[in-house]
Amino acid sequence: MEQQKQDRPDNKTIKVWKHHLQDEVDASFLYGVFAGLESDPKRKDILNGLAEVESRHVIRWQQMLATYDIKVKSQRPTVKARLMAWYARRFSSTFPLAQMLGEEASEVKDYLRLHRDSTLADVKEAALILARESAQHTESLQELTGTSDEPWHKIKSGGMVGNIVYGFNDGLTANFGLVAGVIAATSDVSTILVTGIVGTVADSLSMGASGYLAAKSEQEVYEHEIEVEREEIRLMPDLEEEEFALIYAARGMPEEQARELAQEVMSDPERALAEKVQTELKIGEVHTSPLKEGWITGLATAIGAFIPVAPFLFTEGAAAIWISFTLAMLSHFAVGGARSIFTGRGLFRSGIDMFAVGLGVAGVGYLVGKLLERFFLGN
Numbered sequence: 001m002e003q004q005k006q007d008r009p010d011n012k013t014i015k016v017w018k019h020h021l022q023d024e025v026d027a028s029f030l031y032g033v034f035a036g037l038e039s040d041p042k043r044k045d046i047l048n049g050l051a052e053v054e055s056r057h058v059i060r061w062q063q064m065l066a067t068y069d070i071k072v073k074s075q076r077p078t079v080k081a082r083l084m085a086w087y088a089r090r091f092s093s094t095f096p097l098a099q100m101l102g103e104e105a106s107e108v109k110d111y112l113r114l115h116r117d118s119t120l121a122d123v124k125e126a127a128l129i130l131a132r133e134s135a136q137h138t139e140s141l142q143e144l145t146g147t148s149d150e151p152w153h154k155i156k157s158g159g160m161v162g163n164i165v166y167g168f169n170d171g172l173t174a175n176f177g178l179v180a181g182v183i184a185a186t187s188d189v190s191t192i193l194v195t196g197i198v199g200t201v202a203d204s205l206s207m208g209a210s211g212y213l214a215a216k217s218e219q220e221v222y223e224h225e226i227e228v229e230r231e232e233i234r235l236m237p238d239l240e241e242e243e244f245a246l247i248y249a250a251r252g253m254p255e256e257q258a259r260e261l262a263q264e265v266m267s268d269p270e271r272a273l274a275e276k277v278q279t280e281l282k283i284g285e286v287h288t289s290p291l292k293e294g295w296i297t298g299l300a301t302a303i304g305a306f307i308p309v310a311p312f313l314f315t316e317g318a319a320a321i322w323i324s325f326t327l328a329m330l331s332h333f334a335v336g337g338a339r340s341i342f343t344g345r346g347l348f349r350s351g352i353d354m355f356a357v358g359l360g361v362a363g364v365g366y367l368v369g370k371l372l373e374r375f376f377l378g379n
Contacts, residue, residue, distance in 0.1 A: 008068050009120070016114075018072060020130075021061040023107065026081035028054035030100060033085040034093045050137055057133070060126060067122070101141040107134040112231050132236050167207050167297040169335045171305030173358055175199045176328045177365035179308045184369030189316045196309030203305050208298020215290035229276050233269055241266045244275070307331050325362070332358030 009017070028051050035047035058075070065072055077085075084096040111131035118124050178199045182192050233240050244262035245255075253261070266272050311323040336354025337347045 008070075014065075014070055017061065017065060017070070020107075020110070020114075021058065021065065021072065021075060022078065023103070024054050024057040024061060025075040026077050027100065027103065028058055029077040029081055030084060030088075030096065033088060034097065037088060037093055050141075053133055053137070057130060060130070064123065064126060097141060104134050104137045104141060107131075109228060112228065112235065115235065116231065128235055132239065135232075135236060135239055163211055163293060163297045164300040165335060165338045167211065167300035168304035169339070169354070170207055171200070171203050171301035171303065172307055172328065172331055172335065173304075173361050174203050175305035176308045176332075176358060177361040179324065179365075180362040181365035181369030181372075183321055184366040185373040187317075189312055189320070193309065193312050196306075196312065200302055200305040200309060204298045204302035207301035208294045211297030212290045212294025215293040219290060226273070226277060230269075230273055233266070233272050233276070237266055240272065240276075244272070304331070304335070328362070329355060329358055 031047050031051035031054055035044050035051060038044040038047055062072070084099065088096045108131055111127045111134060115124050115127035115131060118127065175196060179192065179196050182195045186192070241262045244265055245258045265275055308324045308328040311320045311327065314320075315323065333351040333355045336351035336357075339350055339354065
């Protein structure tokens with residue numbers, strides 16, 4: 001008893017444990033609801049099986065908390081779980097099942113982290129078992145939802161070309177609205193130029209810094225996900241080997257040969273990790289450095305932002321205003337068309353949408369400029 005009191009976890013850890021218990025209560029409840037709604041016998045059996053395992057998880061957490069003399073209230077499904085159940089009964093369980101896949105994926109990461117960080121032997125053991133069973137649950141849910149890959153790894157990258165397009169678009173739109181507002185307030189070319197150039201510099205620095213921080217964060221995500229995968233290979237070699245066999249079989253390799261190759265790959269943890277990084281996480285060996293991505297994004301922003309300012313360097317009056325307007329609107333249409341590469345929309349429609357956005361921003365900027373002129377300079 002003295003040992004239990006000495007090893008009793010702190011309040012933060014207790015809160016985490018209770019959170020896991022509640023998650024398992026919600027999962028058991030929801031799988032039971034989904035099973036009751038399912039007409040297909042095979043899918044119903046899978047869901048009933050998941051509900052039973054989650055019920056065992058609830059008992060495991062209750063026992064764990066009791067071992068350390070931590071009292072818990074009677075556990076009932078949360079409002080969120082009840083809403084998901086209502087949605088499934090009223091409409092379909094497709095969306096809630098997809099949400100559950102995300103929940104199970106999150107649990108895998110949480111339990112692996114708990115196994116790694118806990119200093120209590122029984123907690124480490126329980127966390128590893130729960131991580132493995134949650135990973136198996138994701139496989140069952142993937143079968144039900146028709147998805148693949150390990151969903152607890154979330155790797156996304158916008159790409160350098162995408163950053164250039166969006167940086168250019170941001171600079172163009174923001175500075176076009178700024179210049180339109182200044183034109184409405186004054187016809188002084190020097191004022192327009194100073195404001196436009198300052199806006200260009202400020203916007204490009206802001207976007208460049210954002211690009212740098214985004215790339216740095218993405219790099220950190222890559223490193224974290226690789227470490228998670230390394231832990232999985234170490235802690236769940238049987239599941240990882242089976243997944244390799246499935247991947248190779250999906251590529252057309254005979255099942256027996258796929259299993260042999262999977263076993264061979266898993267015999268070398270570093271080789272297994274390299275294979276996982278390529279085939280599952282889709283992380284290449286070479287990544288753009290955060291610094292390079294930052295200055296390229298900033299430069300693209302500066303070019304876009306300078307377009308509505310440039311005519312005032314060579315001319316003035318109505319001619320400069322109309323040239324600036326024409327160049328900016330054509331550029332909006334062009335960048336809208338370029339964005340269609342990433343959005344999948346039609347080039348013309350995407351270009352028109354961006355044209356309308358640019359026109360709207362310029363209009364609002366002009367009206368604000370007029371209002372400020374009346375407020376500060378009017379009678």
